[in-house]
Amino acid sequence: MDTILIIQILAAILIATAIxxxxxxxxxxxxxxxxxxxxxxxxxxxxQPMVVLAFFxxxxxxxxxxxxxxxxxxxLPGGVLSSPMIENAIHLKNxxxxxxxxxxxxxxxxxxxxxSVPLSLVLANLLAPYATVISPYARYLFIxxxxxxxxxxxxxxxxxxxxxxLAILFQSLRHLYWGIGVxxxxxxxxxxxFLAITIGPLxxxxxxxxxxxxxxxxxxxxxxxxxxxxxxxxIKSLNPFRILSKKEMQSASLSALIxxxxxxxxxxxxxxxxxxxxxxxxxxxxxxxxxxxxxKSAMAQSTYMSQIVIPLLALGIPLSPVAIGxxxxxxxxxxxxxxQNNLHHILSTSQFVVVTLIAATIAAVITYTFISxxxxxxxxxxxxxxxxxxxxxxxxxxxxxxxxxDAGLINIFGVLLIALISGTLNKLGVNYGVQFxxxxxxxxxxxxxx
Amino acid sequence: MRKLLKEKAFIEIWGDVVESRHLLISMVLTTVTxxxxxxxAPKGDRPMGLLLGLGGAVIGFLLSVSLIKPKRNxxxxxxxxxxx
Numbered sequence: 001m002d003t004i005l006i007i008q009i010l011a012a013i014l015i016a017t018a019i020x021x022x023x024x025x026x027x028x029x030x031x032x033x034x035x036x037x038x039x040x041x042x043x044x045x046x047x048q049p050m051v052v053l054a055f056f057x058x059x060x061x062x063x064x065x066x067x068x069x070x071x072x073x074x075x076l077p078g079g080v081l082s083s084p085m086i087e088n089a090i091h092l093k094n095x096x097x098x099x100x101x102x103x104x105x106x107x108x109x110x111x112x113x114x115x116s117v118p119l120s121l122v123l124a125n126l127l128a129p130y131a132t133v134i135s136p137y138a139r140y141l142f143i144x145x146x147x148x149x150x151x152x153x154x155x156x157x158x159x160x161x162x163x164x165x166l167a168i169l170f171q172s173l174r175h176l177y178w179g180i181g182v183x184x185x186x187x188x189x190x191x192x193x194f195l196a197i198t199i200g201p202l203x204x205x206x207x208x209x210x211x212x213x214x215x216x217x218x219x220x221x222x223x224x225x226x227x228x229x230x231x232x233x234x235i236k237s238l239n240p241f242r243i244l245s246k247k248e249m250q251s252a253s254l255s256a257l258i259x260x261x262x263x264x265x266x267x268x269x270x271x272x273x274x275x276x277x278x279x280x281x282x283x284x285x286x287x288x289x290x291x292x293x294x295x296k297s298a299m300a301q302s303t304y305m306s307q308i309v310i311p312l313l314a315l316g317i318p319l320s321p322v323a324i325g326x327x328x329x330x331x332x333x334x335x336x337x338x339x340q341n342n343l344h345h346i347l348s349t350s351q352f353v354v355v356t357l358i359a360a361t362i363a364a365v366i367t368y369t370f371i372s373x374x375x376x377x378x379x380x381x382x383x384x385x386x387x388x389x390x391x392x393x394x395x396x397x398x399x400x401x402x403x404x405x406d407a408g409l410i411n412i413f414g415v416l417l418i419a420l421i422s423g424t425l426n427k428l429g430v431n432y433g434v435q436f437x438x439x440x441x442x443x444x445x446x447x448x449x450x
Numbered sequence: 451m452r453k454l455l456k457e458k459a460f461i462e463i464w465g466d467v468v469e470s471r472h473l474l475i476s477m478v479l480t481t482v483t484x485x486x487x488x489x490x491a492p493k494g495d496r497p498m499g500l501l502l503g504l505g506g507a508v509i510g511f512l513l514s515v516s517l518i519k520p521k522r523n524x525x526x527x528x529x530x531x532x533x534x
Contacts, residue, residue, distance in 0.1 A: 027465070027466060028464050028465070028466065037500060037504055038504070040497075040500055041497060041500050041501045041504060044496060044497030044500065045497055045501070075465075076465050076466055077464075077465055086465070201464070202463070202464060205463050205464070206463075209461065209470065215461075218461045218462055218463065219459075219460065219461060219462075220460040220461055220462040220467045221460065222460055222467075222521075223460075223467060223521045223522055223523045224462075224466060224467040224521060224522050224523065225522075225523040225525060226522050226523065226524055226525070227525045227526075227527055228524060228525070228526050228527070229526075229527050380524065380526070383520065383522055383524055384520065384522075384524060385515065385520070386515055386520065387468075387472070387476075387514065387515065387518040387519060387520040387521070388463075388464070388466040388467070388468050388520065388521070389468045389469070389472045389473045389475075389476040389514060389518050390476050390480075390511050390514035390515045390518060391511075392463070392464070392468065392473060392476065392477065393473070393476030393477045393479065393480040393481075393510065393511065393514050394480055394507055394510070394511045394514075396477045396480065396481060397477070397480035397481045397483075397484040397506075397507045397510055398484075398504075398507055400481055400484070400485075401484050401485070401488060401500075401503040401504075401507065404485075405496065405499060405500065405503070
């Protein structure tokens with residue numbers, strides 16, 4: 001490594017950390033929408049692969065730390081992974097424990113990274129020799145994942161029943177676009193479909209506004225009242241072992257450990273599933289909420305880390321929800337990166353390991369320190385400055401842009417169609433995990449219906 | 451529809467409160483800036499298109515931030531919790 005490259009890597013880490021500290025604090029900023037476009041720009045601009053990797057790793061670490069802040073302090077989800085934490089967060093906030101919750105969530109994230117970064121690197125190295133054996137079975141993992149997540153969700157039958165119709169929806173749009181020639185037959189649209197699922201509930205809500213009865217249910221009497229506690233910052237210890245109780249430490253470590261092995265399953269699905277299991281470790285409502293939110297916060301880090309590191313280092317094919325979604329630009333961003341020539345093929349194992357370790361460590365240290373000192377002040381600033389309207393407007397513009405870039409004007413309405421259907425299913429209880437898995441499994445599922 | 455455009459129609463969406471008129475303004479504004487800046491990219495140059503599009507989206511976001519006030523009442527409490 002020459003000096004210029006090292007400086008570039010460090011600069012990428014610092015820039016990513018600064019950008020995503022800011023974005024993470026803004027409530028409702030969906031991970032995929034804020035990670036994917038920026039990463040895509042960097043890859044397509046032909047930035048050095050090691051610099052790209054450093055940027056992405058520090059971005060996900062920072063984002064997963066800071067997304068917890070609006071969640072714990074204001075009861076507003078920082079991102080998609082924070083939505084399963086809201087219930088716990090609001091309970092703890094009402095108990096006057098928001099300050100402690102932030103500390104615990106950040107500490108759990110740190111513990112989780114200390115486990116997941118080395119573990120995912122080791123797992124990737126163990127898995128690498130079997131890459132050629134596993135790759136052909138990727139389809140079964142996705143199909144199995146969709147079924148597994150359906151069976152573990154609250155709406156089991158409904159989720160199972162929605163897998164095939166969803167697969168048909170995705171494939172019918174792809175075949176339509178191929179048929180009328182708006183995209184080449186070799187192109188498989190995933191990015192804008194993925195974002196369509198993500199934005200589904202929002203689109204569903206926006207359309208409901210046009211229905212009189214639904215509108216009445218969404219009407220608010222006035223401004224939202226949010227209470228922040230001035231003294232929330234006064235807990236000084238930075239040592240995770242002092243911040244977390246023994247039970248919390250075990251739950252965070254165990255959750256991080258398990259999720260590394262389950263890297264093909266949806267992060268939100270895993271967080272809901274294992275988070276609820278961990279919550280049962282205590283019968284006391286408050287303690288149970290703490291254990292649950294600590295485990296969920298740990299899993300936000302461990303799922304993202306393992307789901308990007310293992311497929312990228314071991315296989316070079318996007319065989320996990322994070323790899324197919326927010327991290328897809330690292331695998332496939334033609335003409336710069338393709339499935340035959342991406343970061344997996346370009347970087348050596350030692351380059352990969354060194355960059356991942358450095359990026360995760362620096363980003364974690366900076367963000368953890370930032371949170372411990374400024375969590376309250378910065379949340380206050382963001383809530384005062386950034387209107388929710390601007391965030392929603394940004395998402396709508398993002399999705400329209402990516403839809404248009406993927407397959408032109410027609411895809412704007414294609415994305416709207418997906419968003420309406422998945423948003424409706426989502427409201428009925430079919431979670432993101434099942435829907436994402438159905439998207440990945442769609443091409444294979446259709447073959448079984450012939 | 452008419453009701454949505456009248457003043458002070460507050461709605462709760464994605465866990466936070468917005469005013470429907472302002473939401474409409476922000477969505478239209480950000481989309482317009484995004485596609486306006488995007489249109490300057492040479493045809494077929496995907497990276498440049500994406501970069502310019504994102505730039506346009508950020509401009510729209512900043513304009514919305516400066517034009518629209520958050521619909522939140524922030525109450526800063528001054529209680530001391532004893533650390534358990």
